[in-house]
Amino acid sequence: xxxxxxxxxxxxxxxxxxxxxxxxxxxxxxxxxxxxxxxxxxxxxxxxxxxxxxxxxxxxxxxxxxxxxxxxxxxxxxxxxxxxxxxxxxxxxxxxxxxxxxxxxxxxxxxxxxxxxxxxxxxxxxxxxxxxxxxxxxxxxxxxxxxxxxxxxxxxxxxxxxxxxxxxxxxxxxxxxxxxxxxxxxxxxxxxxxxxxxxxxxxxxxxxxxxxxxxxxxxxxxxxxxxxxxxxxxxxxxxxxxxxxxxxxxxxxxxxxxxxxxxxxxxxxxxxxxxxxxxxxxxxxxxxxxxxxxxxxxxxxxxxxxxxxxxxxxxxxxxxxxxxxxxxxxxxxxxxxxx
Amino acid sequence: xxxxxxxxxxxxxxxxxxxxxxxxxxxxxxxxxxxxxxxxxxxxxxxxxxxxxxxxxxxxxxxxxxxxxxxxxxxxxxxxxxxxxxxxxxxxxxxxxxxxxxxxxxxxxxxxxxxxxxxxxxxxxxxxxxxxxxxxxxxxxxxxxxxxxxxx
Numbered sequence: 001x002x003x004x005x006x007x008x009x010x011x012x013x014x015x016x017x018x019x020x021x022x023x024x025x026x027x028x029x030x031x032x033x034x035x036x037x038x039x040x041x042x043x044x045x046x047x048x049x050x051x052x053x054x055x056x057x058x059x060x061x062x063x064x065x066x067x068x069x070x071x072x073x074x075x076x077x078x079x080x081x082x083x084x085x086x087x088x089x090x091x092x093x094x095x096x097x098x099x100x101x102x103x104x105x106x107x108x109x110x111x112x113x114x115x116x117x118x119x120x121x122x123x124x125x126x127x128x129x130x131x132x133x134x135x136x137x138x139x140x141x142x143x144x145x146x147x148x149x150x151x152x153x154x155x156x157x158x159x160x161x162x163x164x165x166x167x168x169x170x171x172x173x174x175x176x177x178x179x180x181x182x183x184x185x186x187x188x189x190x191x192x193x194x195x196x197x198x199x200x201x202x203x204x205x206x207x208x209x210x211x212x213x214x215x216x217x218x219x220x221x222x223x224x225x226x227x228x229x230x231x232x233x234x235x236x237x238x239x240x241x242x243x244x245x246x247x248x249x250x251x252x253x254x255x256x257x258x259x260x261x262x263x264x265x266x267x268x269x270x271x272x273x274x275x276x277x278x279x280x281x282x283x284x285x286x287x288x289x290x291x292x293x294x295x296x297x298x299x300x301x302x303x304x305x306x307x308x309x310x311x312x313x314x315x316x317x318x319x320x321x322x323x324x325x326x327x328x329x330x331x332x333x334x335x336x337x338x339x
Numbered sequence: 340x341x342x343x344x345x346x347x348x349x350x351x352x353x354x355x356x357x358x359x360x361x362x363x364x365x366x367x368x369x370x371x372x373x374x375x376x377x378x379x380x381x382x383x384x385x386x387x388x389x390x391x392x393x394x395x396x397x398x399x400x401x402x403x404x405x406x407x408x409x410x411x412x413x414x415x416x417x418x419x420x421x422x423x424x425x426x427x428x429x430x431x432x433x434x435x436x437x438x439x440x441x442x443x444x445x446x447x448x449x450x451x452x453x454x455x456x457x458x459x460x461x462x463x464x465x466x467x468x469x470x471x472x473x474x475x476x477x478x479x480x481x482x483x484x485x486x487x488x489x490x491x
Contacts, residue, residue, distance in 0.1 A: 161362045161364060195349065196351075
């Protein structure tokens, strides 16, 4: 019997899992952004002493994991599972990090939705009683993503105004059955939604319908009012995607205009940093949540958060074959204990 | 079958809705930048050509040497990480001249060096410029044939 399931797509936890510690690492550009004071580590060199961008990303993930475990006052050997993924083919960053960390590993591909995908699955494992401590983490790297999905770095081309900037960064969260920290009350798992957008320079518009669908489902399933949350935060929709999401959600009768924002708009100063529509990538919602949001929750400046990481599930092959971009979004409801 | 039709109309509706949201590029500003930078690149090339002609090279040789120098400059600025920044501002103004062609060959060479000389540089060198070469050569063959058959 699925006794913890409510509505059609939501799980309500009996003994809500606790996020006992997080950490975040970002690259130099993100470190110059408006959230710089919230990140644990800001790299001076985005190659991170490695010989390729891919290895640099993997190292970022690995070191962020170690720091998150430390911040949660736990040992690496306490971690019973690792849920992780990234944007690279065959999850190079996550698999290579897992090789060094030696934690039982589930590799996930959810494109940029990986932060809440890993948190959702991790929380279910904890509440299900299958583990006491695990780590959920993800990363992205501007240079490794750029060379896999677009053009060589030094190639001259003009970025479109709707294009987003892949965040160089990694975020890790330790999820535990006992301890101090905000708890995960609900997770709403999203469906793949695709309204036919094919332009890979406009991923915000491609993912917005999925985000809106998951947000609406979350409120339908839980019956919570939209003003229950201090902040509803999507992953990396950027300026255009955010506007579309607001309107699509409003269209379904839920008003989130007052308490909704997007991580992609928080991480960069789009005007000054020339990042056009905003940040993107797995690292976007991961670093904003594990850095900014978690620290503000610990200070109790924010108490109730709905985090919805958003992913664009296209591949280089699917785009070249002219297919549209399927979107996905998973919501995780994170609440301060006793609030 | 009916479902299919509603889906397509919904997609069309959404596309129109999204297009209204997409900000328009600053056409005038972009064109001015392209004009200025493209003009400067061509002026530099003309300057080099004049010097070469004045130093006694014949027209064909002077043209060849000018192209070699412009390709070198494009490659050099790509290596220094400057050319992509110029293009970001100037668009076609920096892509269309032959220095832009050099950029499209040198940038993958730099990027894929880590995959080795054969599977990296060797295989990827023309990943950006390849289509231009294929269709450039292809159309010149067709034009050559048309010229051969119809102008004699």
